[in-house]
Amino acid sequence: MQRLSRTSAWPVHGRQGIQVLEAQLQACSPIPLMGKAGLATAQLALALAPYAQRIWVAAGPGNNGGDGLEAAMHLHQWGKAVRVSLLGKAQNLPADAHAAWQRAQAAGVQINSELPASWLEDMGPLDLCIDALLGMGATRPLSCEMQTWVQAINRCPAPVLAIDLPTGLNPESGQLLGDATDTALLVQADHTLTFIAAKAGLFMGHGRDACGQIWLDCLGFRDGISVPPPQALLNDSKPRPIKRHASHKGSHGDVAIIGGEAMAAHGMGMTGAAVLAATAALHAGAGRVILSLLSGQHAESVPPDLMQREWQRLDLEKLHVVCGCGGGQTVQSVMAEVLRRSGQLVLDADGLNAVAQDDKLQVGLRQRTDAQPTVITPHPLEAARLLNISTTEVQSDRLKAAQNLADQLRCTVVLKGSGTVIAAPGQTPRINTSGNGRLAIGGTGDVLAGLIGARMAQGLGAFDAACTAAAQHGQLADDWPPNKALTASRLAQRLA
Ligand SMILES: NC(=O)C1=CN([C@@H]2O[C@H](COP(=O)(O)OP(=O)(O)OC[C@H]3O[C@@H](n4cnc5c(N)ncnc54)[C@H](O)[C@@H]3O)[C@@H](O)[C@H]2O)[C@@H](O)CC1
Numbered sequence: 012m013q014r015l016s017r018t019s020a021w022p023v024h025g026r027q028g029i030q031v032l033e034a035q036l037q038a039c040s041p042i043p044l045m046g047k048a049g050l051a052t053a054q055l056a057l058a059l060a061p062y063a064q065r066i067w068v069a070a071g072p073g074n075n076g077g078d079g080l081e082a083a084m085h086l087h088q089w090g091k092a093v094r095v096s097l098l099g100k101a102q103n104l105p106a107d108a109h110a111a112w113q114r115a116q117a118a119g120v121q122i123n124s125e126l127p128a129s130w131l132e133d134m135g136p137l138d139l140c141i142d143a144l145l146g147m148g149a150t151r152p153l154s155c156e157m158q159t160w161v162q163a164i165n166r167c168p169a170p171v172l173a174i175d176l177p178t179g180l181n182p183e184s185g186q187l188l189g190d191a192t193d194t195a196l197l198v199q200a201d202h203t204l205t206f207i208a209a210k211a212g213l214f215m216g217h218g219r220d221a222c223g224q225i226w227l228d229c230l231g232f233r234d235g236i237s238v239p240p241p242q243a244l245l246n247d248s249k250p251r252p253i254k255r256h257a258s259h260k261g262s263h264g265d266v267a268i269i270g271g272e273a274m275a276a277h278g279m280g281m282t283g284a285a286v287l288a289a290t291a292a293l294h295a296g297a298g299r300v301i302l303s304l305l306s307g308q309h310a311e312s313v314p315p316d317l318m319q320r321e322w323q324r325l326d327l328e329k330l331h332v333v334c335g336c337g338g339g340q341t342v343q344s345v346m347a348e349v350l351r352r353s354g355q356l357v358l359d360a361d362g363l364n365a366v367a368q369d370d371k372l373q374v375g376l377r378q379r380t381d382a383q384p385t386v387i388t389p390h391p392l393e394a395a396r397l398l399n400i401s402t403t404e405v406q407s408d409r410l411k412a413a414q415n416l417a418d419q420l421r422c423t424v425v426l427k428g429s430g431t432v433i434a435a436p437g438q439t440p441r442i443n444t445s446g447n448g449r450l451a452i453g454g455t456g457d458v459l460a461g462l463i464g465a466r467m468a469q470g471l472g473a474f475d476a477a478c479t480a481a482a483q484h485g486q487l488a489d490d491w492p493p494n495k496a497l498t499a500s501r502l503a504q505r506l507a
């Protein structure tokens with residue numbers, strides 16, 4: 012068993028991949044895998060809460076419930092006061108889970124069909140709760156009874172250890188089951204022990220909030236097991252590439268930021284986004300940063316190290332161009348040329364909306380050559396516009412949406428959101444695990460675009476630049492002092 016850390020590129024598998032692995036693991040295991048899963052759960056429970064005496068296991072009607080029953084048996088045998096609430100009838104449990112129920116009963120574990128309220132008094136306050144209601148079999152909306160049990164777990168003041176995944180979570184998308192929107196219908200765990208392999212939903216959408224610390228037990232994985240291609244890898248990029256001592260400003264590349272429409276239709280200037288991206292590129296260590304406001308005017312109050320130049324005077328072919336930030340409608344008029352001529356390109360925000368609205372620009376993006384790598388950084392709504400699908404469809408399979416975009420537009424895609432996905436043609440997608448809700452404010456996307464531009468300028472390929480930048484951007488937010496407001500401009504200045 013191991014704690015899933017950000018420093019390894021853990022493979023992520025979907026249901027099919029898990030089933031393929033499961034069948035092989037079971038074939039070479041002398042005992043049912045459920046026995047191993049239950050023992051691992053009990054061991055982790057003991058390690059997490061060594062002094063826990065009163066433990067409640069909420070067990071569901073499938074094999075996830077079976078894992079819970081196995082764990083309950085061990086904890087009972089180790090002297091803990093364990094109560095199991097079993098949702099459903101024991102005779103309806105699948106074979107392995109039914110056998111686990113029999114073993115737990117024979118060992119003397121108390122198993123009720125009720126929630127704790129009615130029997131808690133004789134037991135005293137709980138020290139630990141184990142969520143064994145639903146695992147990989149969770150596909151449909153929660154039944155009313157299951158909803159009540161999930162809410163009971165969430166009301167429980169004791170720490171919660173979820174088996175395989177928190178109940179209520181779609182293991183593949185990280186969304187709530189049945190596209191529910193009420194997060195009260197999702198167990199909020201302090202720890203999640205997942206089996207066989209990491210699942211995408213744990214690292215995306217609501218999974219990021221609901222899982223707590225994630226642990227993985229591969230249930231006896233060994234050499235000789237044939238591993239199907241993973242759906243994705245966790246992004247293990249090191250946040251900070253080191254600058255070589257033997258370098259000069261030319262070694263770190265020139266970044267040009269094109270954006271910042273002066274007066275938008277609503278009468279407000281939009282230079283801030285472009286200035287943020289430029290500031291980010293500057294602080295991230297690009298050799299030189301040129302700010303090109305689409306108004307043709309020069310911005311005031313910008314760092315003196317930023318150069319300013321009209322976009323028409325840029326030597327686009329030689330530059331690492333970041334285009335779109337606050338570009339408004341005006342960016343539409345420059346896009347064809349930017350796509351055709353820019354050496355390396357990061358497209359963000361209004362640049363992406365321009366592409367989504369114009370088939371010719373999409374062709375222009377697809378026709379960029381291998382020597383003109385491109386990174387696009389859509390949030391889910393921008394991705395939905397580009398793919399001509401709904402945001403819900405994007406969110407229900409973020410890995411697929413990112414990969415489809417990458418293949419269609421022949422570029423690297425950074426699909427932002429909870430669990431940013433980085434995809435590119437011919438690459439296994441990466442799921443970024445750093446970052447938190449504090450990044451969900453205006454301007455942080457501009458900072459990310461500028462940071463990617465800087466990393467490309469420093470010599471990283473498009474995919475690596477995107478992975479590295481996403482890791483660093485998120486890590487900064489994770490390390491941000493809790494009592495200090497995180498703003499995009501402060502974030503840009505903290506890059507190094
Ligand atoms: N199959 C195996 O070899 C192993 C399975 N393991 C455990 O088994 C789990 C998967 O077991 P299952 O496939 O039985 O699936 P689950 O135990 O996740 O759930 C299936 C049961 O829940 C019910 N159900 C599904 N969605 C529901 C909803 N929304 N509301 C109410 N009831 C719902 C189904 O009717 C079925 O009775 C894994 O997550 C893992 O915890 C582990 O023991 C490792 C080995």
Ligand SMILES: [K+]
Pocket residue numbers: 075142143144145146173174175176177178
């Ligand atoms: K569970």
